[in-house]
Amino acid sequence: MPELPEVETVRRGLEPAMVGKRIALADVRRPNLRWPFPDGMADRLTGARIERLRRRSKYILCDLDTGETLLIHLGMSGRMLIAPPNAENGRDMLGQFHHLHPAPEKHDHVVLDMEDGTRITFNDARRFGAMDLFATELGETHKLLAVLGPEPLGNGFDEAYFKAALKGKNTPIKSALLDQRIVSGLGNIYVCEALWRTGISPLCKAGGISGKRIASLVPAIRQVLAEAIESGGSSLKDYRQTDGELGYFQHSFAVYGREGEACKTPDCAGNIKRVVQSGRSSFFCNTCQR
């Protein structure tokens, strides 16, 4: 499930394959993912050079030399596949583009053939992902970006902001942390992990948590994300796979997916419980998380 660290890892993996390169041919193989693709997306991508790859929350933003930005969300199951150039593809001496990549497979929804023959494929079985194109100059006024709270690893996310954002909230802290308007980029896994690190129960009402405990969440969130990015970075560095798949990595979790197993807090005799909050599983230790 791509949350901020996974998206950042994907962004870093895509950089060498995309930045500074032109899209020789964009193949948009269905009319929509979660939402309809913008009109003429394939034509608007074909011929564009990618100047920069940015990340905002769980979105990857590709700034093009056409004045437009390609927004990509991986949803639940979205993956970016990178297939390196073959000796036979790219442009021939007449400037004609050709490629010998295998035919796209099931759930390959958007295929970008770069000018050097590299093929970038957006594959998303569940189609919770999204793509959009918008004028770069609109910046963060894009509908999906305008509602986002601060980046958890950025300067805008600090104790003062966080306390103010949670003040008076009746919703459980678990739900508040999943709310992208409060802080953006967290998903179910890292919310569970950050709460465990601070000893705060996911069931606590957000507005009722002491200032000291709220303050402790700030570095806990930052650290769990930074560690996951580091973990992703190292897996990326070692990454060598024939199909070029990129996007997921192994990371060890203290609570997520560990229902019934022993709590990893030193000297804690508890075991991990699972409860459902607003339709999502929360994993926590009800002995050391209060």
Next chain:
DNA sequence: ACTCGGTCCTGAAGGC
């Protein structure tokens, strides 16, 4: 304004 639950989608997993 705030909070909650429904919804989209497919594949994996598990019960029988």
Next chain:
DNA sequence: TGCCTTCAGGACCGAG
């Protein structure tokens, strides 16, 4: 060549 149910999840959207 088994069928069926349940679950996973991000984020929008409508209901209360």
